[in-house]
Amino acid sequence: MSKTKSLLFQYDSNEFEVKSITTCYKGFFSINKYALTHRNFDGQNSGLIEREIFERGDAVILLPYDPIRDVVVFNEQFRAGALNRSYSPWLLEFVAGMFGENEDPVDVAIREAKEEANLDIEKNDIFHIMNYLSSPGGTTEQLHLYGAIVDSEGVGGVYGLPEEGEDIKVHVIDREEAMALLHTGKINNAATIIALQWLALNVDDLQAKYARDR
Structure with a gap:
């Protein structure tokens, strides 16, 4: 039998x-x-290992959910990283943005929600879901995933900052339809997939808590 330790996470940041x-x-x-x-x-x-690492910086993802209407707010926008695929490079995503200097993730979420989707969100509307590494084999980026309880009435339109090359169309989609898009592969970017899978696991709790409060 191998004498190699089988403990999970036996090494820490002192071991490199x-x-x-x-x-x-x-x-x-x-x-x-x-x-x-x-x-x-x-x-x-x-031995000595050399790796080229993409230093992208951390980002915030925001899942806007209306528990009263059971709908989710999506952004549709062009993504250059999807140019060489057989499907359209216009992707359905959630509100997202990178950190400014010394910026809190909740402040990023509030700022990006207004810029990208014209959503006015307060701090007490936002809850933390998880942090995760997007692709640790090649980039240092960590994503901070949050949810927000929103009122979707009147939401929609085209937004974004032209000086940043943003042209973002906002959609309000029934949660069940969003899950169908996920299951058929129409939603195909990691952050949105992870957020929707989390929503599928937690929607009953969200509706019980927030639909009652509003």
Whole structure:
């Protein structure tokens, strides 16, 4: 039987060492090359490993849900990262935005909700769902996923900041229809999939709590 430890998460942030960081590209985003070593599961140190990492910065995702009407607010916009696929590069997503300097994630959510969807959201409307790494094999980005209880009456239109190249069409979609779009692959970006799957697991609790309060 192998003597290798089977404990989960047996190593922490003290078990690696970054030898150097070299900037390969710096623009709106950056790419850095890391040279590092880390502890192997056999207890030995690895050899020197070099990895190019996309330094994108953290972002906030906001799931706007109306528990009274049982609808979800989506953004539809063009995404250059989907250009080379067989499907349309106009994707259904949730409100999202990157952090400004020293900005709180809730403040990011409130700002982006207004800019992208013309939603006026208060801090007490927002709740934290989870944080997760978007693709840790190649980027440092962590996504901060929040939900917001909204009143969807009159919501819709085209918004976004032209100076940031944003052209965002806002849709209000029945939750069951949104789940059907998810199941048929029409919703195909990770943040929206994760948020909708969370909603599927928690919708009864949200409706019991917030539909009663409004």
